[in-house]
Amino acid sequence: xxxxxxxxxxxxxxxxxxxxxxxxxxxxxxxxxxxxxxxxxxxxxxxxxxxxxxxxxxxxxxxxxxxxxxxxxxxxxxxxxxxxxxxxxxxxxxxxxxxxxxxxxxxxxxxxxxxxxxxxxxxxxxxxxxxxxxxxxxxxxxxxxxxxxxxxxxxxxxxxxxxxxxxxxxxxxxxxxxxxxxxxxxxxxxxxxxxxxxxxxxxxxxxxxxxxxxxxxxxxxxxxxxxxxxxxxxxxxxxxxxxxxxxxxxxxxxxxxxxxxxxxxxxxxxxxxxxxxxxxxxxxxxxxxxxxxxxxxxxxxxxxxxxxxxxxxxxxxxxxxxxxxxxxxxxxxxxxxxxxxxxxxxxxxxxxxxxxxxxxxxxxxxxxxxxxxxxxxxxxxxxxxxxxxxxx
Amino acid sequence: xxxxxxxxxxxxxxxxxxxxxxxxxxxxxxxxxxxxxxxxxxxxxxxxxxxxxxxxxxxxxxxxxxxxxxxxxxxxxxxxxxxxxxxxxxxxxxxxxxxxxxxxxxxxxxxxxxxxxxxxxxxxxxxxxxxxxxxxxxxxxxxxxxxxxxxxxxxxxxxxxxxxxxxxxxxxxxxxxxxxxxxxxxxxxxxxxxxxxxxxxxxxxxxxxxxxxxxxxxxxxxxxxxxxxxxxxxxxxxxxxxxxxxxxxxxxxxxxxxxxxxxxxxxxxxxxxxxxxxxxxxxxxxxxxxxxxxxxxxxxxxxxxxxxxxxxxxxxxxxxxxxxxxxxxxxxxxxxxxxxxxxxxx
Numbered sequence: 001x002x003x004x005x006x007x008x009x010x011x012x013x014x015x016x017x018x019x020x021x022x023x024x025x026x027x028x029x030x031x032x033x034x035x036x037x038x039x040x041x042x043x044x045x046x047x048x049x050x051x052x053x054x055x056x057x058x059x060x061x062x063x064x065x066x067x068x069x070x071x072x073x074x075x076x077x078x079x080x081x082x083x084x085x086x087x088x089x090x091x092x093x094x095x096x097x098x099x100x101x102x103x104x105x106x107x108x109x110x111x112x113x114x115x116x117x118x119x120x121x122x123x124x125x126x127x128x129x130x131x132x133x134x135x136x137x138x139x140x141x142x143x144x145x146x147x148x149x150x151x152x153x154x155x156x157x158x159x160x161x162x163x164x165x166x167x168x169x170x171x172x173x174x175x176x177x178x179x180x181x182x183x184x185x186x187x188x189x190x191x192x193x194x195x196x197x198x199x200x201x202x203x204x205x206x207x208x209x210x211x212x213x214x215x216x217x218x219x220x221x222x223x224x225x226x227x228x229x230x231x232x233x234x235x236x237x238x239x240x241x242x243x244x245x246x247x248x249x250x251x252x253x254x255x256x257x258x259x260x261x262x263x264x265x266x267x268x269x270x271x272x273x274x275x276x277x278x279x280x281x282x283x284x285x286x287x288x289x290x291x292x293x294x295x296x297x298x299x300x301x302x303x304x305x306x307x308x309x310x311x312x313x314x315x316x317x318x319x320x321x322x323x324x325x326x327x328x329x330x331x332x333x334x335x336x337x338x339x340x341x342x343x344x345x346x347x348x349x350x351x352x353x354x355x356x357x358x359x360x361x362x363x364x365x366x367x368x369x370x371x372x373x374x375x376x377x378x379x380x381x382x383x384x385x386x387x388x389x390x391x392x
Numbered sequence: 393x394x395x396x397x398x399x400x401x402x403x404x405x406x407x408x409x410x411x412x413x414x415x416x417x418x419x420x421x422x423x424x425x426x427x428x429x430x431x432x433x434x435x436x437x438x439x440x441x442x443x444x445x446x447x448x449x450x451x452x453x454x455x456x457x458x459x460x461x462x463x464x465x466x467x468x469x470x471x472x473x474x475x476x477x478x479x480x481x482x483x484x485x486x487x488x489x490x491x492x493x494x495x496x497x498x499x500x501x502x503x504x505x506x507x508x509x510x511x512x513x514x515x516x517x518x519x520x521x522x523x524x525x526x527x528x529x530x531x532x533x534x535x536x537x538x539x540x541x542x543x544x545x546x547x548x549x550x551x552x553x554x555x556x557x558x559x560x561x562x563x564x565x566x567x568x569x570x571x572x573x574x575x576x577x578x579x580x581x582x583x584x585x586x587x588x589x590x591x592x593x594x595x596x597x598x599x600x601x602x603x604x605x606x607x608x609x610x611x612x613x614x615x616x617x618x619x620x621x622x623x624x625x626x627x628x629x630x631x632x633x634x635x636x637x638x639x640x641x642x643x644x645x646x647x648x649x650x651x652x653x654x655x656x657x658x659x660x661x662x663x664x665x666x667x668x669x670x671x672x673x674x675x676x677x678x679x680x681x682x683x684x685x686x687x688x689x690x691x692x693x694x695x696x697x698x699x700x701x702x703x704x705x706x707x708x709x710x711x712x713x714x715x716x717x718x719x720x721x722x723x724x725x726x727x728x729x730x731x732x733x734x735x736x737x738x
Contacts, residue, residue, distance in 0.1 A: 278674070279450035286431055
């Protein structure tokens with residue numbers, strides 16, 4: 001029952017958001033979880049992932065989706081122009097071994113007040129389930145704990161399991177992370193007249209660095225962003241494009257990244273990563289990349305022409321020099337995030353880039369992994385609410 | 393031709409001759425294999441075995457490497473039990489002859505020189521595939537020079553229960569001594585833990601059996617079968633002279649195998665060498681675990697003469713009580729793997 005009404009002020013008037021909890025209490029409970037989070041990191045998470053989650057749980061971050069969707073919290077009486085209420089039940093299908101996207105979407109969707117059905121990958125653990133367990137172990141009795149206990153169901157089952165059909169029947173909103181096939185299989189099995197579906201499927205991202213903008217800070221951000229998931233993250237840079245520069249300058253950029261790496265990331269990777277990068281170094285060279293390896297074999301950085309396909313190795317970061325036109329021409333069809341380090345970000349050319357290409361996000365390199373209520377071109381978070389036209 | 397192959401496998405080593413042969417074969421591959429040359433374009437002879445170029449074993453899963461000028465015979469394919477791409481090794485006639493001599497010389501040192509019937513726990517079907525051969529079949533057939541006859545005992549290599557008991561009954565009545573080869577897991581499932589007819593079991597009690605197996609323990613670990621239980625079960629009720637020989641070998645080092653000696657070590661033949669490297673900086677380590685690099689001077693069809701494996705091992709200094717001289721090492725298992733997280737699961 002959504003009996004807590006919260007007012008937000010937009011330019012046309014007030015929007016009332018009905019939620020089954022008091023939003024301030026709910027946000028305060030999420031933010032309070034950071035206290036036990038500071039004391040221990042569950043085995044499933046890396047320290048970087050855990051730090052990112054803690055940052056995501058700040059009250060300002062949690063308030064942001066409401067502000068973006070409905071306006072600022074209203075302090076004065078205004079004409080109410082609409083009421084937004086949770087659609088009912090949101091079903092989320094995660095892929096195997098899901099990244100930090102799992103817990104992030106759990107947090108974001110909990111704010112909508114919808115009942116949540118989460119299906120974890122059946123082949124391996126994922127971070128959504130691990131984070132939910134952590135929260136339930138450490139939250140004290142209160143609004144959030146009550147919500148997670150009674151309104152969130154996390155299950156792991158195989159494709160043919162009858163729970164899959166039940167989840168489909170119950171979901172008013174379907175959100176599928178995974179392959180094209182997985183998304184098609186979920187949405188095609190749903191009733192065509194019920195609910196709405198969002199597919200977050202296989203995507204690639206790139207980082208574009210303009211001449212003169214490759215500061216040590218930018219390159220350090222690039223290392224952080226790349227190292228966390230390598231090529232397996234849809235928001236990780238699959239390729240770095242050095243705009244307006246030469247092949248030799250791409251090699252120099254490669255060497256600067258390799259030099260910075262041990263200052264940015266000091267920990268040794270697991271042995272299998274080191275071994276895989278010994279392989280990647282040779283494979284890349286065999287394919288024509290001018291490749292070199294970072295300290296402790298934590299990654300392989302290669303320089304090569306933009307026409308050269310990157311090798312399929314998790315921690316291989318290719319750098320290609322290209323003109324802006326060449327870079328646009330070689331954008332992959334499934335481009336998602338374009339992380340930028342532009343000399344003048346306000347230059348009209350970059351807005352035109354967003355207007356004329358298929359990119360879904362154009363953000364600074366440091367923000368490439370930042371998950372939000374607008375994703376892959378879809379305002380999926382707002383769509384978890386049904387809006388009632390009112391004139392009161 | 394490798395002059396070292398004319399020597400006993402575990403006799404005194406001639407390091408200078410081994411280095412000369414390795415540098416020669418390295419130059420041959422640099423001249424004839426473009427991807428290999430791209431990887432090692434800056435390599436120059438350093439006058440030491442430790443400075444010789446190597447390829448990571450995973451390269452053979454990504455690229456079919458061939459050195460020009462070789463007469464290609466077949467492509468050897470690994471079984472790829474972990475679900476990844478199989479390794480592919482281009483075999484040439486010349487190398488195959490050397491590799492066959494190598495395998496036989498090493499095995500003779502462990503099972504003796506006398507020829508006897510060879511029982512193979514496989515169905516032999518991969519022999520009929522033109523152009524390629526499975527690593528398991530190649531391993532089995534490396535014993536054939538020691539055989540008076542060859543018997544494939546399974547109807548279907550994917551079904552350990554498909555033992556052709558009649559074929560076995562006939563075969564074991566022909567001799568008092570046998571070689572029997574199977575991959576480690578097949579030897580256990582098709583023979584060690586099989587419901588063997590009682591009259592065959594009785595017949596076997598008077599037969600000297602040399603069980604030879606390879607392929608690792610991964611599958612048996614999941615069945616919780618220890619080496620002691622494995623060996624004990626196979627040798628139960630058999631004459632004392634019967635033996636179990638477990639050898640380690642890479643499909644990328646065909647013909648050069650490393651049987652476990654009676655003291656638990658694996659010995660390096662004079663036409664091969666082993667180095668152990670720190671996985672993070674590739675520096676050499678001794679008496680401590682690291683990534684195993686295997687070398688031999690017999691591979692001419694493709695640059696698989698020096699391979700950095702995905703296995704961990706430890707070189708042990710000092711001499712072995714078994715009497716075999718030269719380098720010895722312990723195999724510690726595969727590098728543990730883990731999947732990197734992602735968001736699309738494609």
